[in-house]
Amino acid sequence: MGSIDYILWILIPLIAISIAIVAFWNYLKIRSWKLLALSVAFALLAANELIPLINGNMLNYAILSAFSLLAFVILAYVYYSERKVRGIKITKLRWIIGSLVAICSIATLFYFTFVGNHYYELFPQAFLQDLIQSLLASATILLVIYTIISLYSYYHIVRNKNTLVVMAGFICLLSTYLLSLVLIIPPFKHLLVSNFDYITQLQLVLMLLTFAGYTLILIALLRPRGSR
Amino acid sequence: MSEESSYRSKCRIYADILRAIQGTDQAKVTYLLHEANLSYERLTHHLGKMKKLGLIESRGEEQGLVVITTKGKKYLVEFRKIEEFGETFGITI
Numbered sequence: 001m002g003s004i005d006y007i008l009w010i011l012i013p014l015i016a017i018s019i020a021i022v023a024f025w026n027y028l029k030i031r032s033w034k035l036l037a038l039s040v041a042f043a044l045l046a047a048n049e050l051i052p053l054i055n056g057n058m059l060n061y062a063i064l065s066a067f068s069l070l071a072f073v074i075l076a077y078v079y080y081s082e083r084k085v086r087g088i089k090i091t092k093l094r095w096i097i098g099s100l101v102a103i104c105s106i107a108t109l110f111y112f113t114f115v116g117n118h119y120y121e122l123f124p125q126a127f128l129q130d131l132i133q134s135l136l137a138s139a140t141i142l143l144v145i146y147t148i149i150s151l152y153s154y155y156h157i158v159r160n161k162n163t164l165v166v167m168a169g170f171i172c173l174l175s176t177y178l179l180s181l182v183l184i185i186p187p188f189k190h191l192l193v194s195n196f197d198y199i200t201q202l203q204l205v206l207m208l209l210t211f212a213g214y215t216l217i218l219i220a221l222l223r224p225r226g227s228r
Numbered sequence: 229m230s231e232e233s234s235y236r237s238k239c240r241i242y243a244d245i246l247r248a249i250q251g252t253d254q255a256k257v258t259y260l261l262h263e264a265n266l267s268y269e270r271l272t273h274h275l276g277k278m279k280k281l282g283l284i285e286s287r288g289e290e291q292g293l294v295v296i297t298t299k300g301k302k303y304l305v306e307f308r309k310i311e312e313f314g315e316t317f318g319i320t321i
Contacts (some may be wrong), residue, residue: 038317167318
């Protein structure tokens with residue numbers, strides 16, 4: 001591990017918490033539940049980014065992963081309740097997306113529970129970890145879809161540069177979650193476990209993407225207004 | 229399940245009323261009814277609250293004229309900033 005890793009470990013939670021603080025500052029002014037939800041979601045994501053800084057206790061990892069899942073559920077709900085997404089027949093789309101996410105959740109849970117790992121009786125915590133990761137995967141799918149919808153609608157409706165920068169940031173963050181799913185899919189998991197260099201390289205890519213994601217979002221929030 | 233209409237937040241209603249008032253020097257209730265798209269009961273309720281908050285003040289009680297205060301103007305500026313913050317995230321405030 002080089003010094004860049006340590007710098008990123010410190011910087012990423014700091015940037016994430018800065019976004020949460022900016023959102024909360026705006027919430028204090030206007031008391032809109034959406035701003036509070038954004039603030040809480042980014043605070044939870046910042047907490048999740050503290051994983052590399054804590055001791056390697058499985059329960060701590062599980063709790064922080066659950067924070068991340070909760071953050072994504074909150075963000076998904078904020079976008080779900082958003083009715084400004086025009087140009088798309090959102091009502092039917094919501095039902096289709098909801099059904100797809102439910103099916104994906106059940107399928108991933110079924111896979112990890114009955115097919116993937118047969119050692120849960122010996123290691124109950126492994127089940128907890130896989131359960132959280134599979135739910136995280138479902139939440140990630142949900143957020144990917146909503147990010148695409150938001151990106152599409154805003155590209156066609158608002159064309160706000162700041163919005164596009166935020167969306168780019170979200171896509172970076174989502175890429176990290178999608179890439180980290182590789183770590184739990186058995187063929188890739190076994191390959192990575194057998195080759196330490198791959199894990200180190202993947203971790204660095206994930207950290208750089210996470211850093212880029214949060215930085216883009218913070219830049220968009222701090223950019224001067226009226227850039228439309 | 230109707231998805232066409234959406235409820236406005238109290239902050240947005242206040243901003244809509246203030247924008248309508250700011251569009252003219254002084255606004256009548258009937259004008260605001262149309263511009264803010266509210267029923268008479270809801271409008272008078274909100275106007276009462278806004279007067280207590282110091283965002284607007286009455287001018288000519290008999291005619292029911294209202295004007296925007298300095299605090300009201302500041303509110304509009306702040307609301308616009310937060311509105312843009314929300315838009316950055318793709319959400320409406």
